[in-house]
Amino acid sequence: MFFFNVSCRVFDTSSHVEFHGKRYLSGHSNNDTMTTRADEEYDYLFKVVLIGDSGVGKSNLLSRFTRNEFNLESKSTIGVEFATKSIQTEGKTIKAQIWDTAGQERYRAITSAYYRGAVGALLVYDISKHSTFENVERWLKELRDHAEANIVVMLVGNKSDLRHLRAVETDEAMAFSEQHNLAFIETSALDASGVDTAFQRILTEIYRLMSRRNMAAEDGANAPKLSSGQTISLNADNKPRKNCCSG
C-alpha cells in the first residue's frame, strides 16, 4: 500500500475550524485580509513543485494553469516563484500551492529547500531537447535526496506543439516513466493542451493517496487502541489527520 503524507507543515501551522462541513483556515493566516474570502475556502491544501532543466517551460506551465496566460518572452526564474489555484475533484475543493523553481544548477541549494513539505512534483522536460530528458534522472535523484519519500511525481513532456522538432518520442518517455513508477503526460503551455489535465491528474492522485492513507491511519489508530502497546506515536501522529478527513 502506498502511504501518503499530507503537507504537514501547512496543516500544522494553522488551526482548522469545522463549519458546515467546510474547512476554513483560521488564525493569522490568509483569510485575515479583506480580499477574496471565498477563495480561501478549500478542503485541502497541497504543495506542488515544478522542477526540470532551465528553459523547458516550467514558468509558462504555471502561468497557463493559474492565470491561463502564456508568454513567449518570459524571463528566467530566479530562486522560486509561487502561485495558487483551487480545483474541484471528487466533490472536494483542493487548493494547489505551486512553487516554480529555477532550473539552473547553481540554484539547487536554494530551490531544494522548497521540496520540503511538497506532496507532488511536476518534473518537466522539453520534447524538442533530448538533453533535458536525459537530465530527468538527475532530477529524480534530487527529489530522492531532498523531498518527502512519498511525493507523487509526474513526468511532463512540455512543448508538444513543436511536433516538427520532436527529439524525445512519446514511447520512450512512457517507457521511462513506467520503469520509474511515474505518471506521465505531454503538454503544451503554448496551445494549452494537456496543462489542466496534468495538474488535475496529479492533484487528484495526491488526494486519493491521501484519503487512502487517512483511512488506513484511522484503522491503524483504532486497532491498537483495542489491543495494547505502542500506540502513542501513532495516536499523536494521527490526531490532526483525523480532523482533516472528516469534512
Next chain:
Amino acid sequence: MSQQPRGLPGFLRRTLRNDVLDAPSASVEPGLGVVGAGMSNVSASGVASSSDPSDAAGITSGSPETPNASLGGSWTSESSGSGCKQLRTVAFPPLPRERGGEESSDDSIDNNENDGRGITQKTTKTLATPSKNSTHSSTSSTTQQQTQNNNNNNQQAQPRSYKETQFETIISSSIISLRDLRKISWNGIPPHHRSLTWKILLGYLPANTSRHASTLHRKRAEYKDARKQHYDIPDDSRTNSEQETLRQVLVDVPRTAPEVPLFHNDRIRRCLTRLLYIWAMRHPASSYVQGINDLATPFIAVFLAGYYNGVSCLDGEVMASVTDEMMEEVEADTYWCLTNLLAGIQDHYTSDQPGMQRMVMRLEELVNRIDVDLSSHLKETGIEFMQFAFKWMNCLLLREFSLSCVIRLWDTYLSEESGGFEDFHVYVCASFLVHFSNELQQMGFDELFQFMQVSILWSNVFVMFQALSIVNMCRFSIKEHAYSKLGRQRNRNITEQCICP
C-alpha cells in the same frame, strides 16, 4: 497614463488617479511633465524635499519622533501647503519612456539639489555639448537630437544648470577628482556624461584623463584576444561543461530584458551572448549564473547611448546606424565594467551563493530594526525573506524596475564609496518594504508573495515614481535609521553626505 493597469490594487489605482490624472488641474508650470506633478506629492509628504534647506528643517524635526510617518504613509496623500510650494520651486521630470524625457529628468532632479533656484534652472539637455564620442554621432544622431528638440521645445532657450556646469568642470579636468565626481554623481549623472562617468566610477578608466584613450585601446584589444581564445573556436573543442555554459547563455539571452526593444536586436543579443560566455569562461568559480545577464543590460544601454549624446537607445531604433566598430567597443566596455562590478560582489554567484544569503539576512535584520510591525507581520504569515528578496539581490532590482529607473539608481550605487551594490542596495530594498509597510501588513502569505514577485506592478508604479523618489526614499530611510536605531558612524556619514550634498 490612459492605459491604467487593471490589475493594480486599490491603493495604487488611487495613486494614479489622484496624482497623475488630476495633476494638470494643479498649477503646474509649463514644461513640467504630468508625472512630474504627480511626483511632487512625494516631496509633499516630506521625502524629496529634504534637499531644500528650508524644508529639510521640517523633516529633521519630524523624523526622529515619527519614524514611519512619511515612509509608511502612502504617497497618495494630498499635497500639503509646503507641497504646493515644492510644486512651483522644483522642476520634475516627465515620463522616462519618452525619449528625452528620461534624460532631462536627471538634470531637473539635480536642479533641485543645487540652490533651489527652481524651475527657471531647468535646462534642456545640453545638445551642443560634445560628447566624448561625438565623432560617432552621425546623421542618425542628428535625427535623435531633433526628436529630442521636439520633446523639449519649451526649454530650448534655457541656460545650462549650475549642477551641469559643475559636472562639466569636474569631468573635464585633467586629473578627475573621484571624490568630487562621486559626490556630484550621487544625485544623478547627466545622460551625456553617464557613459564616461560610469567607466571612471567602476575603475575601468583611470582618473587621469590623458590615459583614457590608451586604456580603452588596450582593454578593447585584450577583450578581442579573449574572444578569439574562448568564443571564436569550433564547438567540438569545448569541454562538456563549457558547452553546458554556452547552452545556458543561449537559453537566457533571448529572455533578457524582453520588454526593452533594444534587446530584441540580433546584434545586441550576439554581443550579450559573447560577453557573458567569455566572462563565465574567465571566472570559473562562479561561471555564468542566471541573473548576470540582467546585470549586463544597463551597461549596454548606457554605453550605446554614450555615442548618441546620452539619448536613450532603449527603443532600439538607433541600431540601424550603429556601426560594427561601435558595437565591438560597447561589447568590450560592457565586458570590463561587468567584470569590475561582479568583482565587488563575487561571492553572490559562487557555489551556494553565500553573498546572497548574507544580503538577505542583512535586509531582514534592517527591516527588523526599522519597522518592527512589518517584520512581525511577515513572521506571522510565515513568509521568509529568502523567498522574495533573493531575486532582488540576485538581479539587483532589474527585474522589478524599468531599465531607465535602474540606470538612474545605479548612478547612485556607483557613487557610493564602498559597496553600493553590496551595502547601499540592502538599504534600498529595505526602504521599499518600509514604504509599502501599511499595504503589506494587510496581506496574507499568498498576496504578499504575489505582490513581491509581480514586477509589472512595481514598474508601473515606479515608472511614474521614478528614480528620484526612490533614492530620496532610501536616503530618508537611512537618515531615519541613523537617527533612531543604530547611529553607527558609517550611517551618519552616509546621512550627512546624502542630505547635504
